[in-house]
Amino acid sequence: MGISNxxxxxxxxxxxxDIQFSEENKTALTTLLKEFSHIEALxxxxxxxxxxxxxxxxxxxxxxxxxxxxxxxxxxxIYTIDLSTIVSARLGETSKxxxxxxKKAALGKAILFIDExxxxxxxxxxxxxxxxxxxxLVNSTIQLIDHYPNDALLxxxxxxxxxxxxxxxxxxxxxxxxxxxxxIELDTYYTSLLKDFPKEFHKFNRLYSxxxxxxxxxxxxxxxxxxxxxxEQKPE
Numbered sequence: 704m705g706i707s708n709x710x711x712x713x714x715x716x717x718x719x720x721d722i723q724f725s726e727e728n729k730t731a732l733t734t735l736l737k738e739f740s741h742i743e744a745l746x747x748x749x750x751x752x753x754x755x756x757x758x759x760x761x762x763x764x765x766x767x768x769x770x771x772x773x774x775x776x777x778x779x780x781i782y783t784i785d786l787s788t789i790v791s792a793r794l795g796e797t798s799k800x801x802x803x804x805x806k807k808a809a810l811g812k813a814i815l816f817i818d819e820x821x822x823x824x825x826x827x828x829x830x831x832x833x834x835x836x837x838x839x840l841v842n843s844t845i846q847l848i849d850h851y852p853n854d855a856l857l858x859x860x861x862x863x864x865x866x867x868x869x870x871x872x873x874x875x876x877x878x879x880x881x882x883x884x885x886x887i888e889l890d891t892y893y894t895s896l897l898k899d900f901p902k903e904f905h906k907f908n909r910l911y912s913x914x915x916x917x918x919x920x921x922x923x924x925x926x927x928x929x930x931x932x933x934x935e936q937k938p939e
Contacts, residue, residue, distance in 0.1 A: 716775070717768055717771050717772045717775060718772060718775060718776075719732070719769075719772040719773070719775070719776050721772070722765055722768055722769060722772055723765070723884060723888055723891070723892050723915055724765075724769075725882070727879075728879045728880075728881075731877055731879055732769075732773070732879075734753075735752075735753055735756070735773075735877065736773075736776060736777070738752040738753060739752055739754075739777055739856075742853070742854065746853070751853045752853060753876035753877050754851070754853060754854075754855065754856045754857060754876075755848060755851065755856075755857045755874055755875045755876055755877070756856070756857070756858045756859070756875060756876070756877045756878075756879065757820070757858075757859050757860075757861070757864070757872065757875040757877070757878045757879070758770065758858065758859070758860045758861075758879050758881060759860070759861050759862070759864035759878065759879070759880060759881065760862070760864075760880045760881035760882055761862070761881060761882055761883050761914060762862050762914065763914030763915065763916035763917055764881035764882065764883065764884070764914045764915060764916070765881060765915055765916075766860040766881055767816075767818065767860060769879075769881075770814065770816040770858045770860065771816075773814065773856070773858065774813075774814045774816075777814070777856070779812065779813050779814050779855075779856065780811055780813040780814065781813065781814040781815075781816055782804065782807060782808045782811075782813055782814070782815050782816065783816045783818060784801070784804045784815065784816070784817050784818070785818045785819055786801075786817060786818070786819045786820060786822040786823060787818075787819040787822050789801060797836070797840050798839060798840050798843045801840070801843065801844060801847065802843065802847060805847045805851065808855060808857075809851060809852050809855050811855075812852070812854045812855050813855055813856075814855070814856045814857075814858060815851075815855070815856070815857050815858070816858045816859075816860070817857070817858070817859040817860070818860050819860075819861065820859040820860060820861040820867060821861040821862070821863040821864070821866045821867055823837075823840065823841055823844060823867060823868060823871065841868050841870075841871065844871065845870055845871060845874065848871070848874040849874065859875065864878075883912060883913065883914060884914070884915060884918075886911045889909070889911055889913075889915075889918055890909070892915055892918055892919075893909055893918065893922060896919060896922050897922070900926055903929075904926045904929045904930065907921075907922065907925035907926065907929075908925065909921075
């Protein structure tokens with residue numbers, strides 16, 4: 704499996720302003736972006752930016768979208784690597800593949816987005832795999848993270864942070880938790896989405912205790928149903 708099959712250079716269109724964040728996450732991201740805006744000034748005092756971020760929490764709450772939006776804001780390329788794909792390959796090649804992706808992103812001063820980061824922990828507990836080889840992969844990844852350059856950005860995402868090796872977790876300066884939105888947050892999100900549609904389609908059954916991604920699906924399904932009903936009622 705070559706590196707070209709493991710890395711995706713994404714076309715990023717999403718903006719940070721279009722994503723719903725908790726106040727805590729919004730503050731942390733604002734600080735991060737300001738650090739990158741003044742990276743040269745900080746460097747004069749041998750101060751490095753916080754360039755290793757772990758996004759964790761409930762699925763569908765915006766982790767992947769956030770990584771892409773950060774890339775858009777910083778005007779950096781983003782390379783995505785899915786550990787579930789790499790680890791499922793022959794283990795003897797896994798460390799080499801991961802190392803190649805890190806180097807590619809580092810040379811381009813890009814963002815490396817590692818999805819399914821928990822696979823490093825999950826795979827080590829899989830008796831079907833070589834545990835010694837997996838331990839070497841964890842150790843190799845720790846070294847790659849430690850030597851990742853200051854002018855690039857590493858973002859990892861997981862739904863299962865508790866399974867990840869503690870030594871790996873310590874490498875991330877920022878850990879942002881993504882939780883299910885509150886009713887107020889979902890109402891704000893629903894309202895923002897409805898701006899793209901005529902008011903005649905704004906009435907629908909709002910669901911709560913779901914993710915933003917699920918809420919978007921609920922709204923779009925409801926509006927599509929209304930549009931189709933309207934079309935079918937037109938005289939032939």
